[in-house]
Amino acid sequence: MASTDQTVTGVPGRYASALFDLAKEEKSVDSVQAQLAGFRAAIEGSADLKRMVTSPVFTSADQIAAIEAICAKAKVTGTSLNFLRLVVKNRRLPALPAIIDAFDTLVAISKGEIGAEVISADKLSAVQLKDLKAALKASTGRDVTLSTRVDSSLLGGLIVKVGSRMMDNSLKTKLQNLKIAMKGTA
Secondary structure: HHOOOOHHOOHHHHHHHHHHHHHHOOOHHHHHHHHHHHEEEEHHHHHHHHHHHHHOOOOHHHHHHHHHHHHHHHHOOOOHHHHHHHHHHHHOOOHHHHHHHHHHHHHHHHHOEEEEEEOOOOOOOOOHHHHHHHHHHHHHOOOEEEEEEEEEHHHOOEEEEEEEEEEEOOHHHHHHHHHHHHHHHH
């Protein structure tokens, strides 16, 4: 199942598939997903931790010590903690964000959901997210799990990525297209 989805291929896909299979066997998929989300939030909240995760300069022992400290604060235990230790031991920590994304994709696929990434110029309200989710469900025919991100350089509008499809309705892109069109008429 995992091998047919392009988003779960390569090293991140292999690690995510192995973790998903183990978590499914232990009936702890939701718990592992929640713990990985907490771990990701802890890393994204600290520039020092982000540097430790992405830099190959740190030794495995230093990274394991840091990971265990983060996991203690983020309440990451059991399978999730052992998995993170394995990732560090195999020197795959820089791939961890992609591994977590691939794991989330596998969970969504198993639930019959499709993931969508929404990039907006400003933070979207709960009503806007609900409306967007409903529109995407009507379009795809499947339940949609949204991940949102704010990019103020868009100036306005949205970029929505669903699977391999992308809709860019941002003001930034519209202005760039207008600029190109204006150059063509001169």
